[in-house]
Amino acid sequence: xxxxxxxxxxxxxxxxxxxxxxxxxxxxxxxxxxxxxxxxxxxxxxxxxxxxxxxxxxxxxxxxxxxxxxxxxxxxxxxxxxxxxxxxxxxxxxxxxxxxxxxxxxxxxxxxxxxxxxxxxxx
Numbered sequence: 001x002x003x004x005x006x007x008x009x010x011x012x013x014x015x016x017x018x019x020x021x022x023x024x025x026x027x028x029x030x031x032x033x034x035x036x037x038x039x040x041x042x043x044x045x046x047x048x049x050x051x052x053x054x055x056x057x058x059x060x061x062x063x064x065x066x067x068x069x070x071x072x073x074x075x076x077x078x079x080x081x082x083x084x085x086x087x088x089x090x091x092x093x094x095x096x097x098x099x100x101x102x103x104x105x106x107x108x109x110x111x112x113x114x115x116x117x118x119x120x121x122x123x
Contacts, residue, residue, distance in 0.1 A: 019076050053066075
């Protein structure tokens with residue numbers, strides 16, 4: 001999973017196997033290790049949740065985004081490229097979350113493009 005953060009915008013791009021995991025298990029994570037201690041990590045997780053509300057939470061070492069089950073089902077079972085949601089933080093701010101299927105890069109290497117979705121611009 002690729003994660004890009006710019007201000008109050010978070011973008012997740014998932015490869016084919018990650019979309020499959022999200023569909024089957026209702027959860028997919030990316031963990032980055034910063035040091036030797038077990039808690040020297042930062043993780044980003046997408047979680048399927050019942051109901052119709054998106055939610056975002058942060059702990060010292062993790063960011064979790066809850067995605068309504070109906071959206072997860074539709075996105076993982078169809079050609080739908082992605083979805084976007086503005087989530088109120090409760091502090092007068094919003095965080096925009098964009099989740100997309102990761103397409104092959106036109107100028108990317110075979111390693112970078114492994115397991116990506118075929119780029120529509122190449123067809």
